[in-house]
Amino acid sequence: MMRKNTLGETGPGDMTRVTVCPAAPDHAYTILVLYDPAALIPTTTRDHLLCFKAFTHFNVIYADVTSGSRLYFDLDIFDGIIIHYSCCIYRNGHLDPAYLDAVGRFAGPKILFVQDEYDLTANTIGMVRRLGVDVFYTTITEDCFERVYPRAEIGDRVEFVHTLTGYVPLNVPPPAALRPLAERPVTIGYRARKLHYRYGDLGQDKFRIGERMRAECLARGIDADIEWDEDKRIYGNAWPAFIERCRVTLGSESASNVFDYDGSLRAALDAELARRPELSYPEARRLFLAEREGRHGRTSMISPRVFEAISLKTGLVMFEGTYSGVVRPDRHYIPLAKDFSNLDEVFARIDDLDGLGEMIERSYDEIILSGRFSHARLAEDVAARLRARMGPPRGVNLLGVIHLALPDLPPEDSPLERHRAMDASAKRLFRRVALDPQDPSGRRQPLTTVPVLPWEQAALRESELCQMALPVLVDAAALAGEVHIFGTGAGARLLCRHIRQATGASPAGFIDTDLTGELMGLPVRRPDAIGGEVRRDATVILSNRYILENARILAARGCSSIVNGQPLAQDLARRSAMAEPDGTPRSPEPGEE
Template identity: 30%
Template sequence: MRVLILHEIDDIASARRTSVNHAFCLIKYAPQNEYTLHSVRQPVTSRLRNQCFDAIILDTTFLTWRWAKPKSLRLDRILDEYAFIAKSDAVKIALPQDEYDHTELLDNWLADWKVDLIYSVCHEHSDEFYPRAGKHAAIVEGLTGYIDDADVAMMQRFSVPFRERKIDVGYRAKTLPAYFGRFGRMKSELGDHFRSMMSGRDLKLDISTHPGDVLVGDAWLQFLGNCKFTLGCESGSSLIDPKGKLRECVESRLRRNPSASFEELERACFSGQDMKRAYSAIGPRLLEAAIAGSCQILIPGRYAGALNPGEHYIPVEPDCSNADEVFRQMQDDGANEARINACYRALIGNPKFHYRHFVSDLLAQIRSIGDRKGLAIVGAGLGEAAKEADLREAFTRSVLRVYQNHVDDMKEIGFVPNFLHTLAVVLGRLVLTLGHRIRG
């Protein structure tokens, strides 16, 4: 099977591990196929335009170009340069996230390109998101990230015995802009509220929403493996922004008054619109904390129907007004051990939360859609019965094909050898990043 993966991950070393796992999971779990990886920041060559593909994957990072600035130039350029995608007979699959942001642009984009399958992370709202694209595409439930086999194995090395962990409560969250509404603000506000309400209780807290404190790669797993408890909530927004007008209004106001409060921005840009609906999704952090054996303290939510307050986690109010009760429950080692084990079974024990299952479903969907379209796709499954050495060999061949495609592209546009050397280093990082996870 010949697969094109369109993405925007140029620097593997600084990318979030969840983004790398998500974009390149097919290469790891189905290396028997032939892959072409193309970053949107690379030139579109005749080789890419003329190559015949069985499937084309529009990765999350590629689809974020719908809110690039200025939209009239950046997105139009993308749509023009990649117009050959719309004409391709390949099975086209989209993996969008933040579907409430520039919703109309996303819907039109996927409809115009005749995308066949959309993995929607806010699946219950998919009718609202895809009135055009949904007429052609099948829409199934997806996740923002899944469990990687190697992460589970690596955590066995990184995880510290619970009683020996140095951090009582750990948390990292990004402060989201006002145009994601009050629901979007919960992630950062949770950390601030918890830190304030737990002050003076002799707890070692490592809680930050500062961009400079972001942890990437193995450092993130090491952090979680040293936390007795982790905070969390569902990700999402309580506003829908079809064309990016809310974002434009908020950013324009902030340019004039950088200290404008959320309430001021709400009155000016989305008065009466917030919290009518909550567009929520389960985030990868929940899965990673479960792998780490960290007891989770969560704002109650849906959590893909897998977790219940009390049974799987300690429930905390969004404003942490029940901090006394949370602290009391944190002292019950027996109950917390039971929660950790129950959460592990509910998430890690459920195949639907694993990349292996996701890739298997994705390949089955490609074959099924290909049959309906009359395409002669020679599919390859996960190869679970294959020997580990065979999978490593298939992975090596796959990476070498990716490298050769890049070399051919660079030759076509006349780049100097120094750039090829740099490209080889980048691809080498990809081999190391994905290769060690296969071995895990």
């Protein structure tokens, strides 16, 4: 029997809620996300990639697994693996073979995201089997699962979950920051590409709508900014700034209803185009695509650009379609007939600012504010499926110190050159770095990469994550013997309070590199007290983000029992926020003033 589910298509009540979960809290689990750093140019990809760190309590680590990367570490230190769609598993040679083999051997749960599923579909099926995927987040709708991914070919272990290609942006500006419709200088703005014929009718729609609407705007004297050449494309923060200047933008359904399972369709089309460069799309469709178009059902879907436009309160004029059931004609967008027979009506509705404004506000309320299509909801669904499949935590936490530096990017270059520069920077900056010889645990753990990108930043930032392994504090009630907390900040105070509640006893004190004296009725000592007032075999719980430095300080003084308490401190902070429900500060405990 085919296992299936739907995410993001019809509403929050339709998502399966997985209730079976291990007893350990989420912060005790470490999840590895495999990704391609060269794919981080679009903000939609970055948002999708980062939501697992932003909206789950797991300890999430990212690793570049593209060809040329080296696998330095044993994947068995992780509790689960997410294979991001940026890995493009269907492309031969794109992923490093060492990672492919290691993921295939990994015994924990493996979750896969895939996009562009109409390209080299047979390769995707083979990779799902080779990697031993447990949960497959696919953009294919439930009614097409069996036609696209026959169970006899893909195997019985895979659970299919329908997902969208993108969700509401993480960085939604406040409505007050957006300019009113009447003050937007561009009436219709749009960017597209001329896509290869192999993508069929949906691929051609993206160009057709822009070509015709630009001609109409020129003929009617309407301000428009509609382009499809590569050197006119817009990237980074310049994209939302462009959309926010437009009264409406154009749209059509994404994906393709033509599947090229083995690449033979593209090869045949390329050969014919080389022989006949003047070949028109209608003729190419008759010769190569007619029998393939829609054979596997309608697999069209909504584009992330729709969510971006709604979040910026920009109106939508789109070809009629289903759009994954997210938006509806006349309620959320102005429908444009594919034969352009209703152009006069469409332009009249664009000029009706009151009617357009009502549609935009309704779309904003029902799509953005409802939370039905948020990255948080996606991350929660992924977390639930991981919990249902993970056993006890492996007790390993990967820790790090983040170093950020802006790359040298020429800010005044053309968008295309800036795109190429950022692409090169992604490959250069998100790189694997050397082993850390000073790991206080005595084990040579790898250094890997993680995309720590503030969502509001336009430029890529360098992030080198130093990793090391330490036991994670999961259950404070299990603490025994002499216990000290390293640090005196908010995290240390939360841990102290939690230990008192869980054990009925207080820690022996605090250790801090700068302060001495008393906190919460307990002594605060310097690290040089280890071996004297603080026993070397005492358990020392690290409470803040300076894990690497503090662990080295303790290890250098002979401390033999170092525990990472930062994940627990973060979890406690999320739950309490150190405030009362009405927002007033919590009353300090004795000695905490």
